[in-house]
Amino acid sequence: MNPTPEHYDAIVIGVGGVGSAATYRLAARGLDVLGLERFDVPHTRGSSHGSTRIVRLTQPEDPSYVPLARAAFEHWRDLEDETGRDLLTITGSVHAAEPDSAFLDSARASLDAHGIDHEELSGTEVRRGPSLH
């Protein structure tokens, strides 16, 4: 057996959160993958370090991220099945913006385009707390 093959189908440089997911998915498709990481896998010096991250469906940056976020949720559930661990907690979220701001317009357009349930509240309503209906 050659311990250092000269050919790989894919080489992933940086095995943090994104690189490890890419490595895992490529290997799951049967590709011969090499992951190169300058520290250990995992380690505490990358931007993926820590115990929690947010993945959100509200995507004012670009509505095309919404299907990607939905696919990510499915993949997290797959990973839960494979590992037997609770990894994804679905919650609502509150996003604050100035009325008539570009952020709000863009977030609204993205939510509407993808049929995502949401509610618009004024500052007064937010300060009053959750409505009971």
Ligand SMILES: Cc1cc2nc3c(=O)[nH]c(=O)nc-3n(C[C@H](O)[C@H](O)[C@H](O)COP(=O)(O)OP(=O)(O)OC[C@H]3O[C@@H](n4cnc5c(N)ncnc54)[C@H](O)[C@@H]3O)c2cc1C
């Ligand atoms: C404090 C904090 C909070 C965040 N919160 C969120 C959040 O809630 N939701 C969200 O979506 N995003 C969040 N982000 C951003 C998110 O963490 C990053 O977008 C994501 O984790 C990046 O993953 P990554 O794999 O690209 O980077 P990293 O996890 O940093 O992985 C990059 C890897 O590449 C390795 N590397 C770099 N150079 C080389 C080299 N030359 N050779 C070999 N290996 C190399 C590094 O060691 C590292 O392991 C947050 C970021 C920070 C810092």
